[in-house]
Amino acid sequence: MTQKYNTYFKWVNLFIDYLILNGALLFAVALDSNIPLASPISEGYKLEFLLLNLCWFYCARLFGLYSNILNRSALSTMKATILALVVYVMVIYVLNLAFPSLVLTFSSLSFFQVLFAILLPTWKFYFLALRRANRKFGVDCTQVVVLGASRAGVEISKFFNSNPQLGYKVEGIFDDTAAGVVDGQTILGTVADCFNYMKATGISEVYCALPNKEVCRIKALMQEADKQMVRFRVMPDINDFIELNVYTGKNGKFPVLAPRVEPLENKFNEIRKRLFDVSFSLLVVVFLLSWLIPLLGLIIKWNSAGPVFFKQLRSGKDNKPFFCFKFRTMTVNAEADNKQTQKNDARVTKVGAFLRKTSIDELPQFINVLLGDMSVVGPRPHMLKHTEDYSVLIDKYMVRQFLTPGITGWAQVNGFRGETKETEAMSKRVEADLWYLENWSLLLDIRIVFLTIWQAIKGNENAY
Template identity: 45%
Template sequence: MIHRYATFIKAVNLTIDYIILNLSMVISYFIEDKSYISWISNKNYLPIVLVFNLIWLLSANVTGLYEQVLNKDSIKTYRGLIKTYLLFVSFICFTIIILIGTKAYFITREYLFYSLALFGFLLGFWKLIFLSIRRSDRALLIDSRSAIVIGGGRIGNDLHNFFKNNPSRGYKVIGFFDDNSESIIDKKLYLGATQDCISYVIANKVDEIFCTLPSSESAKIERLMLDADKNLIRFKFIPDYYDYGVKPTSIQSFGHIPVISIRPEPLENILNRFIKRVFDVLFSLFIILFVFSWLFPILAIIIKMQSKGPVFFVQARSGRDNKSFNCYKFRSMKVNNDSDSKQATRDDDRITKIGKFMRKTSLDELPQFFNVLIGNMSVVGPRPHMLKHTEQYSALIDKFMVRHFLKPGITGWAQVRGLRGETKTTEEMLGRVEADVWYLENWSFLLDLKIIFLTFWNAVKGEENAF
């Protein structure tokens, strides 16, 4: 993607961040300082201003905060901002409190707290404004480029459709070059054979070439690449392993051999797994101690009063690596023989009155926080399915088992997007699976927090598919 004002927007972000930083320091100065000396003429204060500004520049450079400001989504933007802010606070505390000392420049710990807290708040608010502006006006920041595609077939036509449906990418496909005109779906876009490509690009001042020829035509591809380089034409190649559904998001080199992962898995990183596990334990302990402890006896009494049977419902579910585990829930149905095979349906006569309320508010899932503490579930992840359903849908949906690379969760990306409740068709289950795989490939700690917030919000306002 080519952005016309990328450097300008980067400079604007940097400038406004510095204005916010210095404004926070000035405001904090007036709040804390009792000397009634103007901040601009206070010689003891100005060196601290310099330290703050230099350390923010250092922190931003370390984390790459201002790189690709127009490409990062909201989660990546805030994740980078939080990393930079925490690094900045650490450097400030170390530099001023430990190395310089607060007495040397008459800087109090209260001043440091006020200035850092105010800066963090204003910075977060400004980034929210920036993201809102960027979202509405991003099209104005895109520099459109003309392109031609060498090679028709599925890859070439898919690429054309992608650019057509995503104008924000900034590419306009003029047409196709291919030695076989029949491979071009839209005949009006056929421009000629591959040997005529370079001369056409030069004559019409086309910006870029996208080559989708198969690797079996390596001699032809190499010739086109050399000719493009000689004439200062940007040449991009789409490899034919695209046909296998591979998304080359991670490339490693084993010597001279490139190895491409078919999907990113952030939770394969041991640090990410550690962060997620620590959060799972702390969050589960909080819920168990401050919610489950007093709510359990109330729900237990009502459950026992409305129907015979145990308070808890225990069922074998599919977990990580497809290993089964006992999943705990508050019993929301009358005891029946179909619980291990039949899904709950709308107006299901097996559901008790209290069960209907618990399922609507997701309170029946509370005991699963013990599953999280044990370690066979996570707070956020794909919902665990009955063993029979895992066997059934794994035979119908190709990527169904991919979701089992992760621990199952009490809530998940599919659930907050409304993909919950009874799955009457394979297409409905496919929607869940796609959402779970997307979560697997795009996990971040901020995404988990977002899902937890949306889960609570949906529980408060009610969900149509929660029954």
């Protein structure tokens, strides 16, 4: 299992490496040609800069310089860096011989190579020194607990706590036989106490290292974790769990199993999604809502007494409540927070019926996106009462709360929207939400946005 910050630090290293490379190039050219650093470079230089950047990309890739950034040994990292530099220098030398008409002179290339060969290993050494000193690199730390004081449980607890750059901190271990402290690791109580402890302390991830012979108990704990909205990781022999639909991988040097793949646990994917959300929402707010809100505000006020916006507490990411904004489509009533909208609902105004049919009433939620409470695409946020009720009736219902709720979602574009008269209808919606959680990609989000726009244009029978 890839650590949630592995890709993030890979791109940090890539960015700084190329910053050093291009900075060294600019400095070498400026020094050799007496050109001020701030002056623009010619087209010929730009093409050769691009060529040298591509050469470094292939040299670094040849030795896997950016693989497993957080756990690769210091010796292996420095060895890959030196080898990549040696091959890079040789490639530049060959290019200089093969193309004597290059704009970059031999002296500027030589100075660049010396400068790059000094600065790059210095930066790598600094990064490795920070990692060795157990600095946290400014990452947010996920608190976890471990079930079972077996050798694997104690080892992963020690490993996480001695490597905070991975983004995990083990608060302690739950075990039915051990007590006090085991090999420096605190025993917090019995396995039966773990979920109450996590609920009280806000911990939402657990690593299970119970013996394989307790496979039935582990399965029961896995189901309870889904109900409690806790991410469950297993570290057993794979043979006992091969029948389950699980994701296998590694966290550091430890093999682990998880009940599902979650692409958005990867910090890099999370940042990409957030950038898309903010960019898309700013376009909607600036070019659409800036004039639509005043216009619809007047129409809604003219149609019925009450506020322009309807504000309601909904269940957000990690089940934290937030106020969800919509254009008001109903007369002001006391049942808004408990009763779903039904077909031909008397509470819906004439203007409101049009807004709901076209989904225009949802547009103010782009403000929620900018506030960070929602995403453009994700599971729809439900009323607090519905979350409370359905979490008891539907297994894995709370798993959808791992994600930031969305204005639209995979469930909605597949027809699972509107009133849920039966539990089965909500189960189908939850199933679609979990599929989205396990199969997220930026292209999938874009696809869902276009499908939503198309359905809003042609109309949806469940929109009322």
